[in-house]
Amino acid sequence: MPYAVDFVNVSTVGLESSPVAEALAGLRANEARYYKNKYDHVFTVTPAAEAPQVLEWVTRILAEERDIAIASPALEVTSFEVDGLRMAYVFYESGLSINVMYGLEDGKKRAVGFKLSQGMEVPEELSTRFKFARQKSKLAGEIRGSFFVIKGEY
Template sequence: MSDQVDFKTVSTVGLESSPVAPALAGLRANEARYFWNKYKAVFTTEPAAAHPDWLDYVNAILSERDVVIEAKPLEVARLEVAGIRYTYVFYEDGLCLNVLWTLEAGGKRAVGFKLSDGMPVPAALADKFKFARQKSKLAGTIRGSYFVIKGTY
């Protein structure tokens, strides 16, 4: 069952088990607003259990940097807009991970990490990445980092 994310009325539906559910819901709504403003695309999430293949795809890419996310994945999303495939995973600890994959050969390919307001940096990311801060009306303070994907997936 998929849920269209409303960025005007932030809801914790699907994220209730997270200790930072309101902040994670704000982060999810922030992503929905980005896609609507930039592409007029609706951001829809689904339970992570419905798409183990998407989780395998993300984990294969993370293995490039020896990153293993221990938190439980709650929701996933996949969008294809303007020749770019975006794959999102929202984790129980408050982490939002996205894979940007330009479909054209030689395009941009990267993994982004965003930490919900109030969550600690996961151990798997603490020593490998530096996080920049960004303010959001929907999500409070977002800390983010990324890495460029080198392999083909």
């Protein structure tokens, strides 16, 4: 069942099985606030099992672009279009959030972003490939993030 993420009253709904559920909920709320403020978009997530095509698209890009397979189970996903961009997010049980920003027109920005919830270790599959920058968030505490540019067509 879809869930509109509330960034005023942060909830762990759908993320309870994560060992860093509160931090992951804050990270998810941080994303929801960004899209509401910038695009007036309501950030709505769905259990990963109910939208397998979103998880498959993100998984395919990770595998084909960088030979990355995420070990942690996916809990929630979302996919939407704003301002000529197709966006997809996957929130994992480990506390990892992956987003794909895919410009619909040739020459537009296309990238994969990784964000780590406060309190989680860098997943082994990412630790040797990426350096993570730190940023502060009122909703999520400290977020560590990294990204790579997508070269292929998806």
